Amino acid sequence: MNPPSEPQGHAPQVSRAGPDPASRRHVLFTYLWANRDRYTEAAVSRAATEAGYTPDEIAAAATEVARLRRDEIAARPVKARARRIVLVVYGITFVVFAVLFLRPSSPDSAYFRGAGPIALGILGVVMVIALLIGLAAVAVQRPPAERAEAALGVMLAVPIVLLVIVAGLCVATTTPLITAPGA
Numbered sequence: 001m002n003p004p005s006e007p008q009g010h011a012p013q014v015s016r017a018g019p020d021p022a023s024r025r026h027v028l029f030t031y032l033w034a035n036r037d038r039y040t041e042a043a044v045s046r047a048a049t050e051a052g053y054t055p056d057e058i059a060a061a062a063t064e065v066a067r068l069r070r071d072e073i074a075a076r077p078v079k080a081r082a083r084r085i086v087l088v089v090y091g092i093t094f095v096v097f098a099v100l101f102l103r104p105s106s107p108d109s110a111y112f113r114g115a116g117p118i119a120l121g122i123l124g125v126v127m128v129i130a131l132l133i134g135l136a137a138v139a140v141q142r143p144p145a146e147r148a149e150a151a152l153g154v155m156l157a158v159p160i161v162l163l164v165i166v167a168g169l170c171v172a173t174t175t176p177l178i179t180a181p182g183a
Contacts, residue, residue: 028053028061036065067145074145082138082155089160090131093167097123101174119174123166130166134159 028048035044041062048058101116101123137158143151 024053024057025061028057029064032061032065033068036069068142070145071142071148074148075141075143075151078143078148078152079138079141079155082152082159083135085156086131086134086138086159090127090134090163093163094124094127097167097170119170123170123174126166126170127163130162131159134162 031048032044045058045062048061049055098120101120138155141151141155143154
């Protein structure tokens with residue numbers, strides 16, 4: 001699938017990097033990556049050639065862009081599965097705590113003084129923050145295409161660790177609210 005070229009058929013100009021080979025490679029790679037979906041490969045190659053890059057430099061940068069694109073495509077379903085797992089696990093955890101906080105355990109418990117819904121509201125806010133951080137951690141992962149499936153555990157590590165910390169702190173701080181004195 002080739003992206004369309006600009007109406008007049010020319011890609012935007014490439015920055016002319018200095019003589020340092022590393023900076024030249026970086027500038028060219030960044031240019032090719034930024035324009036990979038907007039222009040055809042021929043259009044960006046022509047613009048790079050006009051900017052003074054050699055065919056070998058262009059080929060090396062194009063190979064790296066193609067590798068990253070393969071990695072990105074291979075990781076999409078794994079990232080989607082990781083997001084679903086994170087959402088389900090966080091949702092189940094919230095429901096469990098909602099049942100614990102909103103059910104009366106005894107007439108002496110803090111539930112009857114309104115602490116259960118307040119604790120659930122605080123937990124909800126903290127869980128949303130942890131969830132957003134966890135989903136961001138999943139989104140930034142870029143596993144190589146050949147290890148995309150194996151990366152699922154790594155993608156889930158941060159969200160699950162955050163959930164365990166939040167839930168653990170919640171249990172430790174709210175147990176007196178949901179149990180009867182002396183129980």
